Amino acid sequence: MRVLVRLRIHSPSQHQMDSCRFQNIPTNPLAKELPAVDIFVTTADTVLEPPIMTVNTVLSAMAVDYPGHKLACYVSDDGCSPIILYSLIEAAKFGHLWIPFCKKYDVQVRAPFRYFSGDVVFPPSSDDDNKSSGFHLEWRRMKDEYEKVRQKIEEAANGTVQIECSGEYAAFSTNTNKSDHPSIIKVIWENKEKVPEGMPHLIYVSREKRPHCPHHYKAGAMNVLTRVSGVMTNAPFMLNVDCDMFVNNPKIVLHAMCSFLGLKPQECAFIQFPQAFYNQVKDDPFGTQSVTIGLEMYGRGMAGIQGPFYAGTGCFHRRKLIYGFSLDNQDVQGKEDDEKILKESFGNSMEFINSLTQSLKDDISPIQDVSSAAQVSSQVAHCVYEHGTAWGIKVGWGYGTLTEGVQTGLRIHRKGLKSISCIPDPPGFLGTTPTSGLSLRFFLRYGLSARAWWNNQRMARIHSATSILFGVLSFLFELLGISEVVFEVTKKDQSDNSSDHDQDTNHKDDTSNNNVGRFTFDESPMFIPVTTFLFVHLTALALSLFGQHDEVGLGEFLSSVWTVLCFWPFVRVLFGKGKYGIPSSIVLKSAGFALIFVQLYRMASVG
Ligand SMILES: O=c1ccn([C@@H]2O[C@H](COP(=O)(O)OP(=O)(O)O[C@H]3O[C@H](CO)[C@@H](O)[C@H](O)[C@H]3O)[C@@H](O)[C@H]2O)c(=O)[nH]1
Ligand SMILES: [Mn+2]
Known part of the structure; x- marks a missing residue:
């Protein structure tokens, strides 16, 4: 699969838009030849x-x-x-x-x-x-x-x-x-x-x-x-x-x-x-830029074959x-x-x-x-x-x-x-959308910061532990006839990066700038796996640093550090309040799961 995906980028081609005979609407007499176009906008x-x-x-x-x-x-x-x-x-x-x-x-x-x-x-x-x-x-x-x-x-x-x-x-x-x-x-x-x-x-x-x-x-x-x-x-x-x-x-x-x-x-x-996206936040914390780059890279590659996907x-x-x-x-x-x-x-x-x-x-x-x-x-x-x-x-x-x-x-x-x-x-x-996943080389080639690349790597891990995991689960449930896959409408954030909607009333939300690029949370079970992984790895780190476990290998230690770094946006807000913090119900449930996991592991290793 990966090979097929990579192969696409080796046939780059781009459609040149020539200056067309229908310039200067509406003075151009040819304008009456223009065909009609129906425009569809969907909202739900x-x-x-x-x-x-x-x-x-x-x-x-x-x-x-x-x-x-x-x-x-x-x-x-x-x-x-x-x-x-x-x-x-x-x-x-x-x-x-x-x-x-x-x-x-x-x-x-x-x-x-x-x-x-x-x-x-x-x-x-x-x-x-x-x-x-x-x-x-x-x-x-x-x-x-x-x-x-x-x-x-x-x-x-x-x-x-x-x-x-x-x-x-x-x-x-x-x-x-x-x-x-x-x-x-x-x-x-x-x-x-x-x-x-x-x-x-x-x-x-x-x-x-x-x-x-x-x-x-x-x-x-x-x-x-x-x-x-x-x-x-x-x-x-x-x-x-x-x-x-x-x-x-x-x-x-x-x-x-x-x-x-x-x-x-x-x-x-x-x-x-x-x-392409307009509400880009510095260093692309949500990894959306990759969609643009990805579409451009793969899009050009596909153009050389049969043209882009719809x-x-x-x-x-x-x-x-x-x-x-x-x-x-x-x-x-x-x-x-x-x-x-x-x-x-x-x-x-x-x-x-x-x-x-x-x-x-x-x-x-x-x-x-x-x-x-x-x-x-x-x-x-x-x-x-x-x-x-x-x-x-x-x-x-x-x-x-x-x-x-x-x-x-x-x-x-x-x-x-x-x-x-x-x-x-x-x-x-x-428009506005988040997704993930490309190499540092491509990011730098497209003029994006290494920081943006890191954010993107991190987002890829977070995606795997949230949306992709749930996607796979719901697909399995559908296969087994337990439930049906539904199209869940994504929440759109219309941040216009503007200082105001009315310049005259100097009424600014002074915290808004600090919150740009921050993750928001709710009580969705989607956040439980990441938080659970985080607790397990934090426990592992704590045990290996302060604990009785001297048989921890370097590889295991580094893997835990890497995981914690990837989930860092979650660490920062573990006990945060409001929509920028992880709700305490999620923290409690995850801590419970982590505890069970650690306990089972101990029993298994003792056994
Ligand atoms: O029952 C529904 C559900 C969604 N929508 C509309 O579908 C569009 C896309 O929905 P969104 O929640 O934004 O999904 P995304 O995952 O962001 O959409 C991406 O992925 C979809 C599935 O491939 C494509 O259709 C979209 O164009 C593409 O932007 C929006 O205009 C919705 O209003 C409906 O009209 N009816
Ligand atoms: Mn969308």
Whole structure:
């Protein structure tokens, strides 16, 4: 396995993005030839994924340099929360100011929280004075407006302001809870007049969920988005991002379309932008940088073979390939109009089948107006819609795995098609995620500190004793039929590294800087193994240093020192308080386990 992984890096290649004929939107007359793109954003939990983060992702995606009437942004809310709908309605109001502002001043980072964080430099001040003073006024106004929206959304999210479940929100009232509710689809904004300068369509989607109906986590959500967008806008291309990944480069859609239109289709089945992170802490204490490096290294290696894997986010797809077809329709030749056959695979909605035949014929004319499709779209978002069809098997995002992205990408590669890794400067998307595992040499080569490498080594050990251990256990439990593997949504921390959200009220959390890069804990059993190992090794060290055990070998001693060093972040907070300390229940349980282990060992060695 390791050999196979290493082999990948020996075929480096990189896709060159040529300057494309679609420059200077919107003055370029060719702009009308640009294809439509449906953008999917997934969110699932308003606590783990703060709505303001989702809103920033949505705003950054809607504000890209692309004709507004050719974009539609679909937000899937698996948490079925009126707070998300409310946040998006507020976001749309702000978007009407924000998007023109971004385009007028060629703002580089169009996620407002980042733009106003203070880390991001202003656009050139070399503009003539009039313009730049106008700019400063507008900038101030925009910041104030964003601040208001942020506050409203945060108040709704933390419950200080309750959302009345009536009117627009009536659908949420009838005993809805996130795992038992009808489908709720709301067109928040429709660019009815189809104006290029206008704001893209914005649609809220919460698919139906019922306790007896498996929902297949993110893959299920993506398949619903695929169908809903099929009957609403049916764009030939789609982009999907997780809610914590904002668009960092406003030319991203243009870049992708230049590649799709400029290359042979079989050379460019999908376009993956590597994952990069914005909230890097000095020396990378959580080892996230390795994901970026890893993706870059392996990504380039894979590019030399058949192209990168589909990572699940930050990726543009061809709708047709997601439907499981090949580029030349060979697999459906002669059956394109056979309703019965299509319904067997794709389900019973006639409207959806019509949109699908349209995609098959590469006919990209928009079907109808978005709002009038709302009724039909709620039908394709029903939880029983997929029963007996090929969704999740041969069609759409694959089920039965927690890495639905990789699987879906491989299904496309299996057709012999290539994918492309697109690495623009600045990076296309920025998000938040932790992972691990590369050599010191690579770290130094990529300009990272030895400290960062050490943090990464350490994180790899901590991962092995926490998430990987639990992953293996839950997989075994599933194999034995004891329990089912579930997709647990990861908690996102939206640290914008900014000194404030409002510079005027000098109100800073003076401890916040000290806490950057610190581990947070809760009562999850996930922390027990590490803490137990730690106690065992601390006991071993104590016994060998002060104790009666003189037969301790040097190797054993060093191994214990190494383990303790790796778990040092845990040692420091063993008796800490609050979220930065290990809860005493975890400490007690672990101490108990360690004691049992040491006792058993002693009995065994005496015996
Ligand atoms: O039932 C669910 C569970 C998750 N999500 C969304 O899925 C995305 C990814 O979830 P997250 O908890 O952030 O998982 P990660 O492990 O961070 O995700 C990585 O790994 C996943 C599995 O391969 C990929 O799908 C992701 O794109 C990739 O970023 C988020 O937008 C969630 O809101 C849903 O929509 N419904
Ligand atoms: Mn994530």
